[in-house]
Amino acid sequence: MSATVSKPSFWRPLRRILAEPLGAFGIALVVVMLGSAIFAELLASADPARISPRDRFQAPSWEHLLGTDHLGRDLFARVLHGGQIALSVALGATLASLVIGIVLGLIAGFGPRWLDNLLILMFDAIKSFPTVMLALALVTLFGPSLTAVVVVVVLVNVPGYARIIRTQTMALKSAEFITAAESMGASTARILRMHILPNVIGPLLILASMDIPVVIAIEAGMSFLGLGVRPPTPSWGAILNDGFTAIRDTPWIAVAGGLPIILTTLGFTFLGETLRDVFDPRLKGRG
Amino acid sequence: MTVLSIKDLSVSFATEAGTFHALKNVSFDVPERSIVGIVGESGSGKSTLINSILGLLADNGTIDRGSITFEGQELTRLDAQAMRDLRGPRISSVFQDPMGALNPVLSVGRQMRNIQYRDDASAAAKDKRSADMLDAVRIPDPAAALSRFPHEFSGGMKQRIAIAMALMMRPGLLIADEPTTALDATLEVVTLDLLKELQEQVGCSVLFISHHLGVIAKLCDEVAVMYHGEVVERGATDQVFGAPSHGYTRRLLECDPANQHVRTRRLPTMHDEPGSFTPVPVPSLPERPADTEPLLKIRDAEVTFRTGPMFRRKSLKGVGGVSFDLHAGETIGLVGESGSGKTTLARAAARLQALSGGQISFEGRPVHALSPRALQPLRRDIAMMFQDPIGSLSPRMKVGALVAEPFRIHRIEGVNLRKETERLLSQVGLGPEFADRFPHQLSGGQARRVGVARAIALGPKLIIADEPTAGLDVSVQGEVLNLLNDLRERLGLAMIFITHNLHVVRHVADRIAVMYLGKFVEMGETDRIFAAPEHDYTKKLLSANLAGPGVSA
Numbered sequence: 001m002s003a004t005v006s007k008p009s010f011w012r013p014l015r016r017i018l019a020e021p022l023g024a025f026g027i028a029l030v031v032v033m034l035g036s037a038i039f040a041e042l043l044a045s046a047d048p049a050r051i052s053p054r055d056r057f058q059a060p061s062w063e064h065l066l067g068t069d070h071l072g073r074d075l076f077a078r079v080l081h082g083g084q085i086a087l088s089v090a091l092g093a094t095l096a097s098l099v100i101g102i103v104l105g106l107i108a109g110f111g112p113r114w115l116d117n118l119l120i121l122m123f124d125a126i127k128s129f130p131t132v133m134l135a136l137a138l139v140t141l142f143g144p145s146l147t148a149v150v151v152v153v154v155l156v157n158v159p160g161y162a163r164i165i166r167t168q169t170m171a172l173k174s175a176e177f178i179t180a181a182e183s184m185g186a187s188t189a190r191i192l193r194m195h196i197l198p199n200v201i202g203p204l205l206i207l208a209s210m211d212i213p214v215v216i217a218i219e220a221g222m223s224f225l226g227l228g229v230r231p232p233t234p235s236w237g238a239i240l241n242d243g244f245t246a247i248r249d250t251p252w253i254a255v256a257g258g259l260p261i262i263l264t265t266l267g268f269t270f271l272g273e274t275l276r277d278v279f280d281p282r283l284k285g286r287g
Numbered sequence: 288m289t290v291l292s293i294k295d296l297s298v299s300f301a302t303e304a305g306t307f308h309a310l311k312n313v314s315f316d317v318p319e320r321s322i323v324g325i326v327g328e329s330g331s332g333k334s335t336l337i338n339s340i341l342g343l344l345a346d347n348g349t350i351d352r353g354s355i356t357f358e359g360q361e362l363t364r365l366d367a368q369a370m371r372d373l374r375g376p377r378i379s380s381v382f383q384d385p386m387g388a389l390n391p392v393l394s395v396g397r398q399m400r401n402i403q404y405r406d407d408a409s410a411a412a413k414d415k416r417s418a419d420m421l422d423a424v425r426i427p428d429p430a431a432a433l434s435r436f437p438h439e440f441s442g443g444m445k446q447r448i449a450i451a452m453a454l455m456m457r458p459g460l461l462i463a464d465e466p467t468t469a470l471d472a473t474l475e476v477v478t479l480d481l482l483k484e485l486q487e488q489v490g491c492s493v494l495f496i497s498h499h500l501g502v503i504a505k506l507c508d509e510v511a512v513m514y515h516g517e518v519v520e521r522g523a524t525d526q527v528f529g530a531p532s533h534g535y536t537r538r539l540l541e542c543d544p545a546n547q548h549v550r551t552r553r554l555p556t557m558h559d560e561p562g563s564f565t566p567v568p569v570p571s572l573p574e575r576p577a578d579t580e581p582l583l584k585i586r587d588a589e590v591t592f593r594t595g596p597m598f599r600r601k602s603l604k605g606v607g608g609v610s611f612d613l614h615a616g617e618t619i620g621l622v623g624e625s626g627s628g629k630t631t632l633a634r635a636a637a638r639l640q641a642l643s644g645g646q647i648s649f650e651g652r653p654v655h656a657l658s659p660r661a662l663q664p665l666r667r668d669i670a671m672m673f674q675d676p677i678g679s680l681s682p683r684m685k686v687g688a689l690v691a692e693p694f695r696i697h698r699i700e701g702v703n704l705r706k707e708t709e710r711l712l713s714q715v716g717l718g719p720e721f722a723d724r725f726p727h728q729l730s731g732g733q734a735r736r737v738g739v740a741r742a743i744a745l746g747p748k749l750i751i752a753d754e755p756t757a758g759l760d761v762s763v764q765g766e767v768l769n770l771l772n773d774l775r776e777r778l779g780l781a782m783i784f785i786t787h788n789l790h791v792v793r794h795v796a797d798r799i800a801v802m803y804l805g806k807f808v809e810m811g812e813t814d815r816i817f818a819a820p821e822h823d824y825t826k827k828l829l830s831a832n833l834a835g836p837g838v839s840a
Contacts, residue, residue, distance in 0.1 A: 181681070183639055184693050184696050185662070185693075185696050
C-alpha cells in the first residue's frame with residue numbers, strides 16, 4: 001500500500017491493546033515468556049543439560065531458583081531453555097499453518113466448485129486421523145525430530161483454519177463491495193488480498209493465538225512419547241513429565257513444568273481476545 | 288376513547304460521549320379505531336419511541352419523564368412480566384424485514400399455533416383460526432399454506448403473513464414499523480389496502496411509522512412529524528400535509544421528489560428556504576445526426592440462470608431479449624419491480640454477468656466477447672454504483688483508500704493520490720476530513736457520495752446506477768439526484784439509472800424503459816411515459832407509485 005492516502009500504523013493497534021487491562025496483561029505475559037526464552041543464556045547461568053547426581057531433587061533455593069530434577073539438573077535453566085523450544089515451535093508452526101490455511105481457504109472459498117470439493121475432501125481426510133496416530137505415523141516415516149512436530153501441528157491446524165477462511169470468503173463472495181471491486185476491474189488476487197482477507201482474518205487470528213497453547217501441549221506430549229525433542233534437550237513437556245513421576249515428594253518439578261504452560265496459555269488467550277476487538281472497527285465506537 | 292396516550296415523554300441514553308436525549312417531551316394520542324402515522328428521518332427518534340412503548344429500551348436507555356398510558360394502564364411503571372403479557376395479545380408489532388420476522392425452521396401453521404398458546408382451544412380449532420387469518424390476508428389456499436415454511440413464500444406474502452400473525456390475537460394496538468419499505472411499489476399498495484381493511488375488521492388502532500410521505504398520506508387519519516427527538520407538528524393528515532405550519536414539515540414535503548410534478552434538473556433540498564424553490568427546466572436533448580454511433584448498443588440481450596441440483600437444473604430467464612441504444616451524454620431510466628431483470632441487464636452491460644444470447648457493444652467493442660485483458664480499459668469507461676450505499680464500500684478500508692482504489696487497480700502513475708482523493712471528495716461535496724473515516728462511520732447519504740466519487744474517479748463515459756436513492760431519507764434523495772444531474776452535465780456522462788421509484792427517475796432520465804419479466808414492455812421519452820403510458824403494466828406502475836401528499840405547490 002502506498003503511503004499517500006492512509007498510513008497503516010503499527011503502533012496505534014498496539015496502543016489500543018495496551019489500553020485494555022486484559023490486553024495489557026496478556027501482552028505482559030507474552031513479553032515475559034518470550035523475553036525469558038530469548039535471553040535464557042543471560043538469565044540462567046547454569047547449563048540446562050549438566051547432570052549432577054549429588055544435587056538430585058533439591059527444593060527451590062537461591063542457587064536453584066526452581067530446584068533441581070531427578071538428575072540434579074537446574075530446573076530454572078531447563079524451563080527457560082525449554083521455552084525457546086516450546087515458543088519457537090508454537091510460533092513457527094502456527095505461522096506456517098496460518099499461511100497455508102489462509103491460501104487454501106481463499107482458493108476453496110473463491111475458486112471453482114470442483115476445486116472447493118477437492119480441498120474439502122482433503123481436509124476431511126486429514127481431520128479423520130487422530131492427532132496421536134498421525135504423529136506416530138509421521139515419526140515412523142521420518143524419525144523423531146522437531147521438524148516432525150512442526151509438520152504434525154501444521155497438518156492438524158490447516159484444515160480448521162482453511163475452513164474458517166473458506167466459509168467467510170463464501171459469505172462475502174456475493175457482497176456488493178466485492179462486485180463493486182470487480183466492476184472497477186480489480187484482479188482476483190487483488191480482491192482476495194485487499195477486500196476479502198482483511199474481513200476474514202480477524203476470527204482466525206484470535207483462534208490461532210488461542211491455539212498456540214494447544215501447539216505447546218502437542219510439542220510437550222510428543223516429547224513425552226519420545227517422538228519430539230530428544231533428551232537431553234529441555235522441553236516443558238519433558239519437565240512436566242519428569243515431575244509427574246515424583247509429584248508426591250518433589251512437587252516443584254511439576255510446578256516448574258506446568259506454570260510456564262499455564263502462563264503462556266493465559267497470555268496468548270488474553271492477547272487473542274483483545275486483538276479481535278482492536279482489529280474489528282465495527283465493534284468500536286458504537287452508537 | 289384514546290387507546291394510547293403519550294405525554295411529555297423524554298428518553299435519554301447514557302453513552303461514552305455523554306447523555307444523549309433521544310426523545311424530548313413527546314406527546315400524542317392514538318384514538319380508538321384510528322391509524323396514526325409517525326413521520327421522520329433516520330435518527331429522529333422513531334425507533335426509540337416504539338421501544339419505549341413496548342418496554343424494550345436498550346439497557347443504557349432511561350425514561351426520564353412523562354407517561355405512556357395504554358387502555359388506562361400506565362406502561363412506564365409496569366414490571367417486565369406484566370409488559371410481556373401485554374406484548375402480543377394487546378400490543379403487537381410488524382417490522383420492516385419480513386424475512387427476519389418469521390422463524391425459518393418452523394412451518395407457518397406451527398408459528399401461528401404458538402401465538403395462541405394462551406388459549407385452551409384444541410389444535411384443530413387453533414389451526415382453523417390461523418387459516419382464517421391467512422385467508423383474510425389473501426394467502427391462496429390457506430389450509431395448505433399452514434404446513435409450508437417461510438422461505439416458500441414471496442417477500443410480499445411473508446409480510447402479509449406477519450400482519451396476519453400480529454392481528455390474530457385481536458390486539459388493541461398494532462405498531463407497524465416501516466412495514467412496506469422493503470416492498471415494491473405495486474406490492475406496497477396491496478399491502479396498505481389490506482392493512483386498512485383488517486384494521487377496520489379487527490377494530491384496533493395502528494401506529495404506523497414510515498419515512499414515506501405518500502404512504503402516510505394514503506393510510507393515516509392523523510400524523511405526527513418527528514424531528515431530532517421532538518414532535519414538531521401533529522394533527523389530521525390532510526391538515527398537516529395540506530397546510531403545514533412548521534418549517535421542517537414544509538421543507539420535508541417540498542424535498543420529496545414525488546412532490547415535484549414538473550420535471551426539474553434541480554430538486555429542492557433541506558437547506559433551501561421553504562417556498563423559494565423554482566423548478567429548473569430540463570434541457571431537451573441536442574439533435575444528433577441519425578447515423579451517430581451510439582455509446583452503448585444492446586441487441587437481443589438474453590441472460591439465463593441455471594439453478595437447482597445437478598442433473599435437475601432448471602433454466603430461468605433473467606433477461607429475455609432486450610435491445611436499446613444509449614448515446615453519449617444521455618440517461619435512460621430502467622424501471623420495473625424486483626425480479627424484472629433490471630439489475631441483471633445492467634450487470635450484463637458491465638460484463639459482470641455473461642450473456643447467453645445477443646450482443647452488447649460499447650463504442651463498437653463487443654463487451655460480451657472481450658478477453659479479460661481487453662476488458663480492462665472498458666472497466667475505466669463504465670463505472671457502477673450499487674444499491675446499498677454502505678454495503679458497496681469495503682468495510683475495512685478508509686474513504687481515502689476507497690476513492691483511490693480505481694487508480695491503484697489501473698496502476699495510474701504520476702498522480703498525487705492524496706490530492707486527487709481530496710479533489711474527488713470535494714466534487715461530491717465532502718470535506719477532506721472524510722478520507723480518514725470508515726464506511727460504518729458514514730450516514731447513508733455520505734456513503735452514497737463516496738460511491739459517486741469513486742465512480743467518477745477515472746472519468747468514465749457511462750455510469751450504471753442501481754437504485755442510487757433506495758434506502759435514503761427523502762431529504763437526502765433530492766441532494767443525491769442533484770449531484771448526479773450536476774456531474775453528468777459537467778462531465779458529459781451517459782447514465783443507466785435503475786429504480787422502481789418513478790418519481791425519482793422522472794427528474795433524471797431522458798428516456799424511460801419499463802421492464803417486466805425480463806422484457807421491455809414500453810420505452811419512450813420521459814414526458815411521454817408519464818403523460819400517455821401505453822402499456823397496461825406501465826399504467827399499473829404509475830398508479831402504484833404513490834404521489835406525494837398534496838402540498839400547495
